[in-house]
Amino acid sequence: MNDKRYGHFDDQHREYVITDPKTPWPWINYLGNEDFFSLISNTAGGYSFYKDAKFRRITRYRYNNVPMDNGGRYFYINDNGNIWNPGWKPCKTPLDFYECRHGMSYTRITGRKNGIEASVLFFVPLNTFAEVQKLTLTNQSNETKKLKLFSFEEWCLWNAATDMENFQRNFSTGEVEIEGSTIYHKTEYRERRNHYAFYHVNAEIQGFDTDRETFVGLYNEFANPDAVVEGKPRNSHAHGWSPIASHYIEVELKAGESKDFIFLLGYVENEQDKKFVAPQVINKEKAHAIIEKLNTTEKVDKAFSELGKYWDALLNIYKVNTGNDKLDRMVNIWNQYQCMVTFNFSRSASFFESGVGRGMGFRDSNQDLVGFVHQIPPRARQRIIDIASTQFPDGGCYHQYQPLTKRGNNDIGGGFNDDPCWLIFGTVAYIKETGDFSILDEMVPFDNQPGSEVTLFEHLKVSMDHVIKNLGPHQLPLIGRADWNDCLNLNCFSWDPNESFQTTENKSEGSKAESLMIAGLFVVTAKQYVELCQKIGKEEEANRMQKAIDAMVTAVKKDGWDGEWYLRAYDFFGNKIGSNECEEAKIFIESQGWCTMAQIGAEDGMVAKSLDSCKKYLECEHGMVLNNPAFSKYIYEYGEISSYPEGYKENAGIFCHNNPWVIIGETLAGRGNDAWNHYAKILPSYVEEKYQTLHKVEPYVNCQMVAGKDAAKPGEGKNSWLTGTAAWMWLTVSQYILGIKPQYDGLQIDPCLPTTAKEYTVQRKFRDAEYDITIKNPNSKQYGVSQVVVDGKAIEGNTIPYAAGKHTVEVTM
Ligand code: BGC
Ligand code: NOJ
Secondary structure (H helix, E strand, O other), X not given: OOOOOOXXXXXXXXXXXXXXXXXXXXXEEEEOOOOEEEEEEOOOEEEEEEOOOOOOEEEOOXXXXXXXXXXXXXXXXXXXXXXXXXXXXXXXXOOOEEEEEEEOOEEEEEEEEOOEEEEEEEEOOOOOOEEEEEEEEEEOOOOOEEEEEEEEEEEEEEOOXXXXXXXXHHHHHOEEEEEOOEEEEOOOOOOOOOXXXXXXXXXXXOEEEEEHHHHHOOOOOOOOOHHXXXXXXXXXXXEOOOEEEEEEEEEEEOOOOEXXXXXXXXXXXXXXXXXXXXXXXXXXXXXXXXXXXXXXXXHHHHHHHHHHHHHHHHHOOEEEEOOOHHHHHHHHHHHHHHHHHHHHHOOOEOOOOEOOOOOEEHHHHHHHHHHHOOOOHHHHHHHHHHHHOOEOOOOOEOOEEOOOOOOEOOOOOOOEOOHHHHHHHHHHHHHHHHOOHHHHHOEEOOOOOOOOOEEHHHHHHHHHHHHHOOEOOXXXXXXXXXXXXXXXOOOOOOOOOOOOOOOOOOOOOOOOOEEHHHHHHHHHHHHHHHHHHXXXXXXXXXXXXXXXXXXXXXXXXXXXXXXXXXXXEEOOOOOEEOOOOOOOOOEXXXXXXXXXXXOOOHXXXXXXXXXHHHHHHHEEOOEEOOEEOOOOOOOOOOHHHHHOOOOEOOEOOEEHHHHHHHHHHHHHOOOHHHHHHHHHHOOHHHHOOOOOOOOOOOOOOOEEEEOOOOOOOOOOEEEEOOOOHHHHHHHHHHHHXXXXXXXXXXXXXXOEOOOOOOEEXXXXXXXXXXXXXXXXXXXXXXXXXXXXXXXXXXXXXXXXXXXXXXXXXXXXX
């Protein structure tokens, strides 16, 4: 294996430092925390949008381009005919020095060439609809330098989907305005649109361009735009075609001199009656205000330090010190960071998700918020309400909704029978973190219909009922369109190559297709529901649901067990899936994960056997595969899963999302060594050195899938960033391995450790309390707390009763 390295962690600065621009795949970062977002690669590729990557795309991006990752915010430096970019691309002029530092919601890219250093800090200030690009040019040579600087952004005509299709219209609609050093993009602002974007620099400019072909030249590339090569802007004014924004600045730098230029890419919305100041002249008041806020180095530096403080506060809520850097940096920095990103983006915009296809997933968002709820609980609260508002009165749900409108997505519809359970999962995590039971009394509509409001608690109840009312012949949950595994399409039956497996008609009438994954998920979440009901005095409801749990457990033990592992499902006709009797895919991970988490049949040795089978059949060098053996042929009754090549995606890929389910199962069984081994295999910092080239994608975050043992290229990672893996890795390590579990009445300490773990500390802010926890494991135990001492006094059991203020906690295993 090639042991070339492309970068390394810098924990002190909470950064990943990329030292070679030619990473095996673009290694990206996210800017923005709430409304205005950008994706930025290590060569400054990517794009920006406001709230919704489909409907409010600000800059254009062409996915899967040649060369890869072409298009972004580019600075061209023409140093006496020598043309280069600080991030290497798009000119790809070899640099004397290159470095990209991806940090918490910011990226700093530095390039040096012939005695000039260009360093750009990219970030979105808090509460601001703009990306700041602070460019610092430094003359490190001994002579005065005269440079020609060109900026470049290409506008997207707002709807990222039609922007890439409807050219008969698009090529005639583009409009811009230029005012001083600011270029305004106002396409379609005439009629229904009330938003525009702008690109500004806080310096006098000596020229500009706004028409792409004039600037670049029709037969050129981003690497050699006419204007830049000639060193002369065209002062072009775009009418239709493809509007861009480019500033031209002549810079003189004496030996040792340094100058800052603050570029701002901003977004503005105006009230309908305040759109214009004169016929066809846009109202720029709000743009001016953003510029005014950020037009000096001092103001920008202050905004940047505020962003740093914001992340300090977020990352101070849970801090571990184990002395193992690889673990500590994932827990303290990157895993939590990725959780915020998945909370913000669901599965919408990454370098694998185009931002036009999928909105917020019902199940995805409930899981994502569990990884984020400790950071900013009020945002998780709002998200729960938004998600629940897309539910139907019978407990079924829209599978996705659009973040801008918050409406259920009709293209995909509903019928995924695991969806309702996840609402319990998300809501319970929120209440345990905050102690805020009032969320249960919030009035929440069905399908966003005014007048249909019931309490959130009622939504939880219909969610549970949706499972109970949809049981199949074995009294196991009917799967519907699919359960968590979108690709196990048991009621789809498609031979039509033009039909999407996800959206094809749900032919479930008369279906016997049942899911053991939902059975396990139901038992786990129904137990949470019962505990919640007891907590709020709904004893009768608790008893009712306990009976349903008991029945489900009985059904799984009777018809869901295959001898060495849990079955995966029954198909439409009632045949077993994931059984030793099957020709291929004899065992699946999802039901092992959920039924072991539910501890179904633990007393009969089922849990231990299932976990052992995962080790025996699913585990490989890179993690646990989804099923084994892989499908080698398409099975009409199973759908998409059997259509993927062996070892990829849901067909025996290491679908990282579900590995933590088994790992949590391991911890609940007290098997700390096994849990840790599985965990470390998919922990980015553990594979960082070993797989810089093989793995391909970013070594600082989890990806959705790593090719499995049956794949042509095992170990290759794909679909980085936007995956439920982030939240599950967080839940696993923070609550089940390190063992700090929020409960309604306090913080439970319940670690499950590898025998090598001797001692560690956790600082945990919890509601209005702060706990300084030291956990000692003198006898190398894997599981079981023997003593908890709070503020010098031993307590009974292992749950620290909640009390505001600072506390010292000593725990002995
Ligand atoms: C993918 C899934 C994804 C689904 C929905 C499938 O092709 O394999 O991972 O969830 O599409 O878009
Ligand atoms: C990705 C989807 O976002 C998620 O909802 C699904 O559970 C997994 N793929 C597995 O198919």
